[in-house]
Amino acid sequence: MNRHIIAVAALAVAAGLATGLPAGAQEAKTYPEPAGFDAAAKTSWSKVKPDEWKTRIETDETQRLCNLYRNNPPPDVARKIMEMNRATVVYPADGQVIGDWKKGQALANNGRGGQFSDEPNTVNGGNCYACHQLDPKEVSFGTLGPSLTGYGKARDFSPDAAKEAYAKIYNAQAAFACTNMPRFGATRFLSEQQMKDAVALLFSRDSPVNK
């Protein structure tokens, strides 16, 4: 998928050169925030502390660009978003990306963390089942994301594919600009060990995902 987007971007650059237009000058609909948005947000979240405001209500550059193009950025912006996010991915120092699939299963079932109703010491979950099918025996799965049943088996349990999966969990926007999937590692929502456990759920031979 990301190769496809880069290929499209390269074509756009070539077309730009041929016509004398700057790259990315093709039509792309934008959706800037309307007048009064900031003021309405400030009065509507009047009790929010400044640090919380910065991390929760303000947008970072990736969010700002995805919002501006309503998740359909033109190829050059999509490439910029992916490059920016690829730079955030940090692999485990020991090179080992596969943890414990049983802990990964619990992580995939845990939807807690990050909500104002959570206790401060709440351990965040990945909530993977909210959007993905994983263990075929689990009936309560969402369809916002693709089914991941048989994920590792379909990739011949390849170590490179496992590393790629780790990167996608760490920061999905490195692979797909403006995907719905959270940037679990880049935002420190999940720990390195938790992400390893999630990869194990996808790539262990004895994981129910591959049965």
Place this chain on the structure above:
Amino acid sequence: MSLFAAMGAEAQDGASSEAEIQRYREMISDPMSNPGFLAVDRGEALWSTRRGSKNATLETCDLGEGPGKLDGAYARLPRFFADAGKVMDVEQRLLWCMTTIQGLDTADVIKRRFSRPGVESDMEDLTAFIANKSSGMTFEPQLGKPEEKAMYALGEAMFYRRSGVLDFSCATCHGETGLRIRTTNLPDFSKPNKSAQESIGSWPTYRVSQTALRTMQHRLWDCFRQQRLPSVDYGSDMVTALQVYLVAVAKDGELQVPSIKR
């Protein structure tokens, strides 16, 4: 969104689990045993109770159709109110009437905005009563005035705005038709459609899991919580703006309220 959602379409192979979920939904949707109607009755009594420093009832409150006229009022809210100089939803308007007509201290009312065991909510009960007066009618979004158009634009922008630690927006879950989170069907609020009509037309609702009648203020507050945003102020403009947007995509949808949900 488009890349991910397109792949999501391949994943809808849980036909047997879907049948089970449908059976459960039918089990809880029996209107004859809906405790939400108790809230309607309490709201009716509150409407005509003298309260506040002015010892007045709410019976002269104008919800857009004229003082005390309730039939169809909820189906045409939120709307612009010239006396207040702003677009208001039903709950903002009720708070305004409590202050101006009754001289009631709304701090206590807002403190009890969401009921819990042993604590009743005036706002939930009054909203249930007023909304029920529009049951069976269809939504008529009020978008003619410049202030209403501006609120629609705010609400639409908020709907699509990703922020917070998980990058979620309302559209993350409600931007496509036919998707599910866990086993919950997700209404699509990205364009006028039947799922939006059915969803918005069923609020306020009695939540079995919370043993309480809940209004749109609660629903949107809880959506923001799930989106990992901070607690949004009760009766604030962003909540009204979202409702202006949501009622617009539910245009011509029929109100069946209060409903009953999981």
